[in-house]
Amino acid sequence: MRWTQTLIPTMKETPEGAEIPSHILMLRSGLISQVMAGAYTYMPLGLRALRKAERIVREEMDAAGAVELLMPALTPISLWEQTGRVEAFGDVLIQFSVRRQNRKVQMALGPTHEEVITDLVSRYVSSYRQMPVILYQIQTKFRNEERPRFGVLRTSEFLMKDAYSFNASVESLDESYDKMYDAYCKIFDRCGIEYLSVEAESGPIGGDASHEFMIPAENGEDTIAYCPACGYAANLERAEVGEHGSRMPDVPMEELQDVATPDAGTIAQVCEMLDCKPEQMIKTLVYMADDKPLVVLLRGDREANEGKIRRAAGAERLALAEPDIIEKVTGAPVGFAGPIGLATDVPILVDRDLLEVRNAITGANKSDTHTKGVNLDRDCKIAADRYADLRNVAAGDPCPRCGQKMVLRNAIEVGHVFKLGTKYSESLSARFLDDKEQLNPIIMGCYGIGVNRIVAGLIENNHDKFGIIWPVSLAPYEVLLVPMKVGDEATMQLADTLYDELKAAGVDVLIDDRDARAGVKFKDADLIGIPLRIVLGPRGLKEGKLEIKWRWESEAEMIDLEGAAATIAEMIGEERNSSACFQARPRN
């Protein structure tokens, strides 16, 4: 492609509103252009990168035995009603009605396609002999995000590869899952992405049934817990706090004592007023677990993990109680709840951290009053089985596998594999006859990849102060040919010849044929980040040489003009398959 023929509107300055590197660089290098909050045009250069990612995904899906199809983005609302996901998605589901003659048709833009594919499979798959089968598509998804942000990382319209496996047995599901898991590793490896696969919430099947593929990145919206010692990694919802045995401090128990804490209803306020630390406090939360109140005790500096609490309580639904319920349960205004002397008899769950707190401070269940010298073992007599891991992992917590210290990292979720079980096949009657002539719901798995996030996530971690650094596998073009003097006929003739030869050799080449100064071309070259830059200038041409430079190297090298196309094609060929050169570069 010739630069003067395509549209690459590079920008010298950062547009207002872009804050994170991938967003800034995608705008500045003319990859994308915003249409509205959460919706972007992919410009020619951006589209090429997106297509490369898509192609890698497609190739690896095919290689893993998945079969591509294409479902419509337009879906009938009835499907979503059958699985109860109209409510589950809420406002995220983009729905509308259209008039057709004398009736109204209610539809939704697909935010994902479990319903559509399960409905499809229910019509055509009815025997265990037809399974396993894995179907996938690469298609635009629509979700009315509450808050689109970070450029292409969180949008209301995005490109997703979604695959679904249909299996006759749990063992077969496991096999499909493993195939997809392995394919994902290959995909992200080929994209040159540094990623972690982390354990995620596993839903109905439980166990090892869900993994997220995460790109550790400063600006990631998700948080993962990671153990550098043994490699354990899980997202924050799922990560367990390892046990390190009770270490109750060996200090004498103080007497219970009420202290006045007027208007101090938060941990921070109480700490300031009583000059204590959050670690000394007991945070008392009132939840509604399946419409019944539940009191949860945590150390003052800890964050509740509602998933863990819900499971420990054996409840289906869990939400913080409304203020009127809290007042009824505790007999005090919100902010002064404590485990001792609750107004009503409600079940209590306690986080294990509190096995290590002596002489704690907590709400007195009286307005403007806290109690000091609280010792749960003495003052509350809570059964041992009411103690559990109920909180989010914090940095430095022991790893549940090896006990070493874990670290927390922000990350971008780029892929998710999930054993679904029979949730959708049951509600949509996708059943099959097994070899014993028994009717069973099909066992499903689903596997998603955010294609846009591959591109944005890669850029987020692979750039320098000058611009993007693409691996050959995702780069919009593999080679950028830069003739120094467009006005000089001899130079341009050589450039055009080399351009044609490279194209003929199957190299994706962009020629910067603009009549611009060297500085402009070099700056743009660095900004758009094409992996291999070839400069044809008077310097080298005199000696029959031209200059080549990998975007991630600091020095250029000279190669012979004679046979240059073949040399370059070979270099690109190697890098295309291994990304060795890209991955070996020093990261910033």
Next chain:
RNA sequence: CGGGGCGUGGCGCAGCCUGGAUAGCGCGUCUGACUGGGGGUCAGAAGGUCGGAGGUUCAAAUCCUCUCGCCCCGACCA
């Protein structure tokens, strides 16, 4: 949904508090000349309903009210 910020030629900004002349600067764009290895120089030019509506005033980019849009933090996220 709660909190904060911003809308002024294509892009980035100043002007607004304290109302007043033709709305200014840098980049980009166009024409011409010189130039030609890291965003050049000179000369000239085009391009703006100051997000929109209403109001106050002799007079509004500037003050007031409403509204639309965008961004950030938090909540939420199958």
